[in-house]
Amino acid sequence: MRLKVTLKCEPDTILPYNYNHHLYKAINRAVYDSSTMGHKRDLGFFTFSQLYFEQYSISANGIRNLGKCVQWYISSIKGYFLDAILKGFSEAGSISLGNVNMPIVSVEILATPEINEVMEFSCMSPITVTCNLDASQGRMRYGRIEDHDFTEKLRQDLINKHYRVYDSLPSDDYLVFEFNERYISNKRRVTRLINFNGIKILGYMIPFKVTGNPELIRVGFHMGFGNRNNCGFGMVKVWYPPTAEDILGNEVG
Incomplete structure (x- = not known):
């Protein structure tokens, strides 16, 4: 289950580049302010997207909004957790990113796509893999996609998330990930370095393809990879690669 949140944002508003911790606080505040019961233990069972702008430009101080609205997506495997967010947002009426206050225009509940044994996804927010603490630098090391054990x-x-949610191991733990090499070679940069409150x-x-047990793929879709x-x-969201007809149409147009 996931929510689509539409926020009003005046043109020429400057939003900070690193806004994840502000969005995290908005979700936590909505949940704790809501009277919905049974959700607080599930604070780790959700994920959320980057902000989506109608139009924007990059400035020295942040992201300059050029449209009228900004969209944001939140996903959780726990429906009542999202119900709590929905209620909390309705009561709050707005969210803040630093000193920028954005009124909530609407919150929609989105349909869940069918999850099969072979799925292709594109990222709505970066995928990160934590490794052991780097003793030489005294900080967490994050996996590189070229690492032999990244996938x-x-x-x-x-598998661990499945156990946390259902208190049991999956019936089948087979999963194979394939990241889109063509996309990697065509993009100047596929990494993102996010400053989360320091x-x-x-x-x-x-984008990537994952093949295996739909139970596990479904957990990733709802809770994040x-x-x-x-x-x-x-x-992530389901990725539909362009067809030959789409490519031809773009070339003709």
């Missing part, structure tokens, strides 16, 4: 860590993480987190924005999901990492 294995993604698989193990989904903590720098490395992630990747790359990789780590730091409730900090705004690992949210």
